[in-house]
Amino acid sequence: MVSDQSLYVDVSVLxxxxxxxxxxxxxxxxxxxxxxxxxxxxxxxxxxxxxxGLAVVYATGTQTEFGQVAHLTATVKREPSTLEVQxxxxxxxxxxxxxxxxxxxxxxxxxNF
Numbered sequence: 885m886v887s888d889q890s891l892y893v894d895v896s897v898l899x900x901x902x903x904x905x906x907x908x909x910x911x912x913x914x915x916x917x918x919x920x921x922x923x924x925x926x927x928x929x930x931x932x933x934x935x936x937g938l939a940v941v942y943a944t945g946t947q948t949e950f951g952q953v954a955h956l957t958a959t960v961k962r963e964p965s966t967l968e969v970q971x972x973x974x975x976x977x978x979x980x981x982x983x984x985x986x987x988x989x990x991x992x993x994x995x996n997f
Contacts (some may be wrong), residue, residue, distance in 0.1 A: 886909060886938045886939060886940060887909050887937065887938045888907060888908050888909045888935065888936070888937040888938075889935050889936045889937070890934060890935035890936075891906065891907045891908070891926075891932065891934070891935035891936060891937040892904040892905065892906055892907070892932070892933045892934040892935055893905060893907050893926055893930045893931065893932055893933060894930060894931040894932075894933050895927060895930045897929040897930060897950065898927055898929060898930065898949055898950060898953060904933035904934065905923075906923065907923055907924065907925070907926055907937065908923055908924060909924060909937070910923070910924060911924065912924055919949055926939050927948065927949045927950060928944075928948045928949070928950040928951070929948075929949075929950035
């Protein structure tokens, strides 16, 4: 961020925090800090709750924090739920019974000719 005037940003889309967080143009001197913890960054998808600020865009699309979260959610493979597994099992049993009954009726009809 280049400059700010009492800037508060709602970043609940990324972090789940319910309250707006303060952002400032002061440089962060802490080493090995995550981007989401840096007080001088404003992320795509966040909303300004109060104040004003001027920032420089340094990433777009999938290179942003929001884009990385979107990419992670898109690539997660969904496992079937317990209910889906049980329904599939019941469907297989009912199908087997229906096929067995069909074969039984068909063979009974053929033997009567």
